Amino acid sequence: MTGTTGDVGLDRLACLAGRSWVGSDLPGGLTNRNVRVTTTDGGPPLDLVVRCSQGDPGLLGIDRDAEHANTVAAAAAGVGAPVVEYRPDLGMLVISFLEGRTLEDADFADPGVLQRAADACRRLHAGPAFTGRFDMFERQASYRSTVREHGFRLPASYDDHAAAWDDVRRALAAAPRPGVPCNNDLLAANYVDDGENVRLIDYEYSGTNDACFELGNTSTECDFTPEQVEAWTVAYFGDPTPADLARVQVQALCSEYGWALWGFIQATASPVDFDFFGWGLERYEKAVARFRSPGLPRLLETVATSG
Missing domain, CATH: 3.30.200.20 (Phosphorylase Kinase; domain 1)
Known part of the structure; x- marks a missing residue:
């Protein structure tokens, strides 16, 4: 040995x-x-x-x-x-061990990679049922409680968006979709590409969830442009509706605002030498930009009325 x-x-x-x-x-x-x-x-x-x-x-x-x-x-x-x-x-x-290459953000600019990654998500979502469920609104509330209980450092303006966050929750709940098995943490490094197929790793946060959360999570973690978000949605759905695209964009906001708290918790709690607070702040700032976007009300309306 x-x-x-x-x-x-x-x-x-x-x-x-x-x-x-x-x-x-x-x-x-x-x-x-x-x-x-x-x-x-x-x-x-x-x-x-x-x-x-x-x-x-x-x-x-x-x-x-x-x-x-x-x-x-x-x-x-x-x-x-x-x-x-x-x-x-x-x-x-x-x-x-899975043979292949873990992806980087820039790899998704390749249409072949994008399609293989979307195919992998679709196979996962159509596969055997997962244990447990994942709801980012519940997770965000739990993480916020943990931050409060332990006195972890948090941007002073984080709670200023509570009302807007509730608007997002209501819009998604107005037209719920069936849950599917989701990884829920599909940053680029959790995609492994062998050139023919992509496979997915790391199921710490897995559970039954809206497929659009999975897509939105990847789109923001990998810094997709608006054009890439649309191409990503097409790669997954084939012929997406306006509601499909709107739901992916709104779920990207859910990923940003909720996972930001993960970073703020880890900044104090983790033994790993890494800038977790900066990681969380990057996602929080993305969420703030979406909360302030003049296009958000239209996205929420599309999500709430079209399913």
Whole structure:
């Protein structure tokens, strides 16, 4: 047993018992430490990623059992990595390594990449049901309560948008859509592209949700232009209605305003050396721009009246 993984207890995993292996840390991962492990003996070869939990998942509303169940479901849908072992006692989830390249924001300018990514979302959404549900309005309220309870730093103007946030909630609730299995955290690095198919990773925040939240989340996390947002919506729906496009744009606002709080919580709570407050502030400022946009009332009307 060799490697550069440090003392994270990999030798206690059943899938590595009696095996020789090497391991190395993978880049990224703000709530997990991800270690790639490959066996080096003469047995059946294994190429794995071990996701090791860090910090306090309770502060962020992470359910590790649901993450495991939904990762299994995503693999059954042909979109996620197969699960090899789940060890909640060790805070570890072991999945197969997916060959391919994790995407970057700029990659979505390629129409082929955009279409493959949309196809992956559609396969996930049509796949086996997920455990649990994800509602950003509930999540935002929970995160805001956590910030208040712990006295975490928050932009002074954050609550100035509470009334507008409620308008968004009412518009979406006026014409609800059936929930589907969603990842809910599809930034570029959670798309893995092998040139023929895209697969999706990291199901910490997964649950049943509006498909348009998934699309809106990616569009804002990857800094899509208005033209890209439209192309992304077309790639997913084929022939989208005005309500489809409006709903994606409104759900992008939901992603920005809600996930900003995640960053503000992590800024104090996380052991990871990363500018979480700046991360949250970037999303908050995007949300403020949308709240102040003269086009928002029309988007909300389209969402509320067209479904």
